[in-house]
Amino acid sequence: MQLDNRKKEVLHAIVDDYVSTNEPVGSKALIERHNFNVSSATLRNEMAELEHLGLIEKPHTSAGRIPSDRGYREYVNSLMTIEELSPREQLEIEKRINSSVDEVTELIKNATHTLSETTGFVSLAMSPRLKKSFLKQLKILMIEPGKALVVMVLSAGVVKDKVVRIPNFINDEQIMKISGAVEKHLTGKPLDEITLVTVESAGKNTDVPEPLLKQVLYEAYAAIKQADELNIYLEGEHRMLSLPDFNSLGRARDLLGTLSDSGMVAGYVNEMENAAREQGSDDSFMIRIGQEITLEGLDDCSFITATYNLTDSVSGNIGVIGPKRMLYSKVISQIDFVKKKLNDEMKRFTEA
DSSP: OOOOHHHHHHHHHHHHHHHHHOSOBOHHHHHHHSOOOSOHHHHHHHHHHHHHTTSEEOOTTOSSBEEOHHHHHHIIIIIOOOOOOOHHHHHHHHHHHTSOOOSHHHHHHHHHHHHHHHHSSEEEEEOOOOTTOBEEEEEEEEEETTEEEEEEEETTSOEEEEEEEOOTTOOHHHHHHHHHHHHHHHTTOBGGGOOHHHHHHHTTTSOSOHHHHHHHHHHHHHHHHHTTOOOEEEEOGGGGGGSGGGOSHHHHHHHHHHHTOHHHHHHHHHHHHHHHHHTTOOOSEEEEEGGGOOSTTOTTEEEEEEEEESSSSOEEEEEEEEESSSOHHHHHHHHHHHHHHHHHHHHHHHOO
16 A cells, blocks of 8 residues: 555554554644644545545544554554664663573563563463473482372473373383383484384383383373474563553453463464464564454554564563554564563573
8 A cells, every 4th residue: 555655654653642542643732742844634544545545544533533443554654664673662671571481481481571570561482392302311210109209300491290190010120221211212302303103112122011011102192292382471461451542341351352362362363473474474573463364352552562582493572462453663673672681591591
């Protein structure tokens, strides 16, 4: 869509004013707040054309105009300038993320909490996709008869564990033999190449009775596969309730109903990531606005995510769900800075 310079300026001003005031914008207000050297009638004509193009719309109860989803999209794609965070804002984020944590999952949760506090919106992070990560260590530890703990250390610096059921009659020595055999044969293999067959082959030469051996190996295999399950961390759902955009009971209920289904949100983020990868997109951010979001209850929201990197081949997502009426340039710079700090901190784990 090609807009002349004046229409760009008018649309830019309408988005800025509506974001800051939450009030529909009229031609008189535009003249008062911005340096438009034209008459009110000329501005009304420009606004009428923007409305005809579907970039702004008129709420039923006002003579002013507000941005439409297409208007926000045009603004984000063509008119917005990313705002640099001040040194003070950067330092504040660094302090919060640099708190001492000794596990990747805690670091991701820390970054998610920081992003929610910084933006004032809902923040989310997806756990790293670990399919390309390889197994560095695997231990099967007896807890008590009938129960063991499978502990896996992955190349991405992630530690996963799972309590599993084992035969009541198997002893410590047999568990140690199975654990050693599995670790020896699977160390260095990427998770997505480990199958039940490879796990069973690893335990072949142990002298553990086959019925006992098979059950333990199956549980070990299930634990390894579960290590690649995607998790999502959400922070700050309550913050949305204080925004005027969600002051109606219906909107608030729909929004919170969707956000309470973390599995559905995780699936949506994963779909967006896969679609971007298939399209060969090299955009730094994935941005969905209003009706572009296919999750119910988020029609009045914008969804912005960026990719953080644990290693060159292992990545996850971090981002924000907020109202369409947000300071996009500020929020994007906040997400970007948190992502960069997260990437920097990740190196502590992957280089260890």
